[in-house]
Amino acid sequence: MSIGELINNIYPLAETSKLMLENYVTEVQLSKGHILFRADRIETSIYFIKKGLVRAYAESEDREITFWFGKEGDTAISMKSYVENQKSYENIELLEDCEFYEIKSRDLQGLFSSDIEIANWGRRLAEGELIKTEERLISQLFQTASQRYEGLLNEHPDLLQRVSLGYIASYLGVTQASLSRIRSGLK
Template sequence: MNIDEIIDRIYPLPTISKDKLKQYITEVTHPKGLVLMEADKVVPHIYFLKKGIVRAFTSSENNDITFWFGLEGEPVVSMKSYVEEKPGYESIELLEDCELYRLETSTLKALFNEDIHIANWGRKFAERELIKTEELIISRQYKTALERYKDLLRDKPYLIQRVQLGHIASYLGITQVSLSRIRAEIR
């Protein structure tokens, strides 16, 4: 997905504002397995996925807990670093070779002060990320594992082909054995 499409999905900008924003965005590529963002570190930039898939996870004593997958066209951001310039909670790992667009957070915040359209774009960006987080929390609190799996199949069926089942089980908050049972039940 190209950067114009990604920007417009968040909030359409006038051409002059979009061009101003784009001049500070660079393309980068990284290999599968790279940890793009590490927990407990301030991340000074945000990314947008041009191609590939990533996962956000936290580590506990025994394992990693995956709580989000990022796909083409989506922002990849540590909101704690973005908003407060403090270390984030999550690590972000590339699950495929990825092509990304990178934007320095400090540059974006400076643009907020120069251009009201970019400032509104930034507000919409943050609002969208908040809604995604809210939906995730509600899903975890009120839906069964079977319902969460069916939601995944409906909303992001391509994850099943592109992501290890262990990561999907973790994302659903269940063991791989439970995921296998659910998959068998649905068949």
């Protein structure tokens, strides 16, 4: 997926604004296992996933809790850093070798000041991330683990081929043994 397609999927821009935004984007390749974002740091970049898979997780006492998977076309962003310029709470780890489009937050903020279309694009980016977060929260609060697993099967069946069952179980909020029971109950 090209950077132009990713930009337009968030919010279509006039060609001049899109070219202006693209001028600040660089391509980055990183290896599986790399930690893209670390908790308790102000993140200064936003990444758009061109190729590959990542997971966001938080550490809680003796375990990691996976709460998001990002794949081609998704945005890897610390909203806390992006919106409030404060330390993030999440870690983002590459589960596969990845290719990203990267833009520095300070450059994007400068573009917001100089181009209203890009400012609106940034607003739509933030709104889209808010809706995804809200949907995940509602799913966690109102669906059973089985329903969440079925939703994952229906909406992102490729993740089950690309992500370890331990991370899937963590994402669903269950143990691996419970996930095995859920999976066998669906067969």
